[in-house]
Every structure is written in C-alpha cells, then in structure tokens.
Amino acid sequence: MKALWAAALLVLAGCATAPPPSLVAGVHEDIKYDMPPVRPAVRLFAPVDISHDGVPDWHVDYERQGMAWCGTGGCTQKLFVSRPGGGHVLAFEEQVRQFALRLAPDGAVLDIEIHGTNCGLSGVNACHRSFRWDDAQGRFIEQPNRQGDGRLAGPLFQTVPVAGADYPPAVGVALSELTAACERLGGKYEGALVSRSPDLTGDGRPDWIVGSEYSGCIRRGPDGEAAPVGESGLRIISGDAVILSLDGPVHAVDVATAPATFISVTTAEDCGGYDQEGCMETPYRWDAAAGRLVAGTPVRGRSLWPE
Template sequence: MRPAALLSAFCLTVFAPAAQAVAQTPPEALVWMVLNDINITGLDRDMPMNRPPIVSEVPEGMIHAVDLSSDGQVDWLIDYSKAGLSQFCGTGGCRLVLYVSDDDGEYRRAFDNQVLAFDISRRVGRQRLEAQVHHGACVPDDWDCRYAWAWNPTTGRLLPIPTDAGRTRLDNGGYPAIAQDADGAEPMEPASIRMTLAASRILCPAEDLSLEGQLRQATAAALPDLNGDGKDDWLVQQPIPCDGDSAPDSELHISQVNGDPIQAMTVDSAKTLAIDIGQAPALLVLDKVPMRWEPARRSFVPTE
C-alpha cells in the first residue's frame, strides 16, 4: 500500500471503535492537558503577541471514551490529528495517546506514539488494540506494517500480541507503545536498567563552537517474557556514536525472579533481531535463528 493510501486509510478507520463507545464526559485534567498541548504550539516567547487565537474548547472527536482494560472503568483515547496542527503528525501518521484505568481507579498512559490507523476490538475473550504504523517498523519494509497489544494488569502496560493476520514477529523488539521521546515519559524501568541508561551517556561536541554539545543516551524497551518467569525482559540500544559512522549495538537484559534483570547478550548492530511471540515464553530470533533462554547456561541457545 502506498503512502497516500495509508493516510486515506487512517482518516477512514481510526475512529471506528470510538464511534461505538458510550458517550462520556472527558476528565477535566485531560481536557486541560489537550488544550495546553494545542495552545503551546503557537507560543513564541520573543513575540508572544504574534500567535493564533487561544483554543478554549477541545476539537470535536479528539477525546474518546474506549474500553481496553475491561475493568468496568472508562479508558480514554486522544487523537491529535483532530487538532489540525502539523506538529502532531508525520510520515508515521498522527500522535495517538491512550490512558488506561488500573485497579486503584487511577489512569496510566499506556500508548503514546504515531499511528496511521488503529482498531480497538474484542478477540479471543479480550480487548485488543491493533495499529498500522510506519513501514520502517517492519523488516523488510512493509507498507501494511501492523502491531497489536492487549492490556496486562499485572505489569501495568500494553503487552504485544499477534495481529489479526497472525503476525507474531516483533522486529527490533517491536513498535514501542510509548515513543522514547514522548514528553513527560515516566520511567518504569528496573533500577539496573536505569543505571545502564545513565552510564551510557555521552556528550558529543557541537560543530559550531557557539553551540552547546549534544547529550546522547541509550534507550530501553520492555520485551515480552523470554525466560518464562512472567516478567518483562529488556532491550537496551546504545546511543549513536558521535562520529555517526557506525550503528550502535544492543543489549538483552533478562529478568530474574528475585532481583533486577541481568545483561545476557550483546547484539552486534550488523545482526537482525526479532522476538517471536507465537509461543510462551517468547523466542529470540537472531539472524533468522530461533533461540531460547537456557537457565543453566544463563544464555540463549538455538532451538532444536
């Protein structure tokens, strides 16, 4: 499917599930946040008077009541494409944010990334979110690249699941439910992962001496359970080197029942990495070779 067709599909299908939701009044806090996001985009502190009119009402169709956690409480979906501002959209579609209720009656940001199209529906007895995303998130490039998730109340995050078409491969760890550069992202990583990220920081000098250098840091993404303990495992991608001439390596960190995850493998940037969630626990696929975690060896070994 070509890019124009993708955008057309996004406009036609993105609100199919929302139209079926019972009408609800959005929480005041969400309304304030959305209005703030819209109005701050037109702010120029050097010329504060030269700005578009203040938006005082949320554009129609921007905040929707949905049901993903199936806990009897409303979940909330925010579609930033309805704001009519280019800042919220790009080649991967427009920003979509989902807040899911938890057992304590609070809301947790479960999804915050760009999508071209999405659908919330019930399959095999549970609610699921499936999204069409940028083709580069699939290997090889696929113009109909899709990933799916279901809410996991135990971990308090979205869990990758097979798509409607049966795709179980998460290329490069899959499409992140929350983008790494999402504003206000609350770190949910274990302490050892946070320490790994902090230790990875490098300061790259600016080309122009009048500018400040650029601070780079590794990124971390939660992975489906690879060792059968029911806990998230982690993929850490090291920062891009300052010279930009080489791709960064990745690290796989495996969770422990009593303790933080441990680094189990360094993955060379020249190798392809994927996670196959077609079985439990999930399999690591390295250069097309399926591998399983071997506790006795504390390493991954090819499957028989």
C-alpha cells in the same frame, strides 16, 4: 488515518459523561501553542471500554486538531485506561496510520498500522502491530498481528514512552558498561539504547533490551560526521540479572511463542535487502534451569520485502 471501532468497545449507550479534568488539562497543554484558533481540548476525547470496570476509558484523537499532529506515520493517538482505586494510566501514545480496538476472547485488543521503519522497512511499507490489554500489568502486551505474524523486527515499538527513571537498576548498570566500553574506544554511545521487551522468561513481566541496530559506538569528526567504532553490543535484562550478552546488536523478537523468542541476526553483504537472501538468525529460548537464554540452531531467515 482511519480509526475503526468495534461496537462492543464503545462506551455504554446513554452513558453521558465527560473526561476527567486532569486528562483534559494535559491535552490542552499539548495543543495550546497550535495554530489558532485552538478549540477546547475536550473535543478530542471519545469514551471507550478497555478495562471493563464500569469506568470509561478515553481515546484522544489528535487528528481532529489538524495536520500539525500528523505526518508520514499517521496522526497522534492516545489511550487512557482507568485503574483500580481511581485515576487513568496513559496506555498508548504514538502516531499511527490505522487504529482499531476490538474484542477478543482474552480481552480488548488494539490493532495499529504504523510507519514502515518500525518493521525495518521503508516508510511506504505497511507495518502491522497488535496488542492485548493486560489488566494485571496495566498495559498493552504485544501479540501476533491480525495477519498472524508475531515477529517484531526493526526497533521494538513502545506503546508509551519509557522514561529512564523507570529502568530497573540492572538496566542502568548494563547501559553504563556499554557506554564505558565505547568511551574506552574513543567514541560515544548513541542512539536507541533501551527498549522494554515482551516477556522472554515466562514470568509474566516485561524484560529489557539494552542496545540495538539503531544504537552504536560513534566517533564524530570535526565536521560532525559519524563513524562507527567497533561493535556496540547488546544485553538482555530480566529482573536484576543479565540473561544474554551479545556482540551483535541486530535482533528481532517473536511473540508467537510463549515465552517470546529472542532472535539474534547476523548481518552480511549477501543478506538483508529486498532482493537478497535473509540473514543468518539464531533463536534464543529461555532455559529456567540454566537461568538464561540458550541458543538454538542458526537458520537462514527471511529477507525483507515491500508489500
């Protein structure tokens, strides 16, 4: 895994400082059961400047701890960013193959290359994602990657894990509805159920997608073999409202538009593979007057391809 650094994002020269003890203690908890010898957690930390508030932010590189923290998707990396009033927020946590911070006109940008399944491809394929630091929201926001591609296919990559306790109430309601519908069919709703989505309504806040091609209504046989039971469905939540309901769960989000465009993908036998045509895709854009996402003209999308 390569960690690339823009000089402007390194901590100010000559500023000798140490990471907060609370952050070091948390990383120590991560590594304390690794194969001995377990060396001091502080050695995994490096100061960086993301929030530009004069307080060091911290990059934690678990590759330095050894291969226990690495796999086909690269090595675990974390970023902690200082916040107004003190303290740091966990802003990134994931395995990556490449990891680079750079300066852009609108602030710090994180460029990563991750496991190909995050782009709906295979593990050997590259998947590039880029994120801009938004200080008002205190988190990284999706943007087109360095190759200029804003289409987020595959499961929506989450820069930090999102706990169920952080879901808005409307997300819990939608999840309960889909779960109950599945149970009425004699199945169990399983898989990647909830994702925090890029802003689809232009209000500057993230939205939520309940359901994906990686979730489904499943009935399991005596041997544990899974069989799908009907469509799993999909809901998009903005604030406390459902702004789109669909039967088909396969989708992508394009962050090259503002607000982002939701894309519903209709799969069929003649689409979706490396040597096949692209599937039919319906773009949905926010209509403020209607208070919902409105469908555009369906088009034949692009097929998957290996790099």
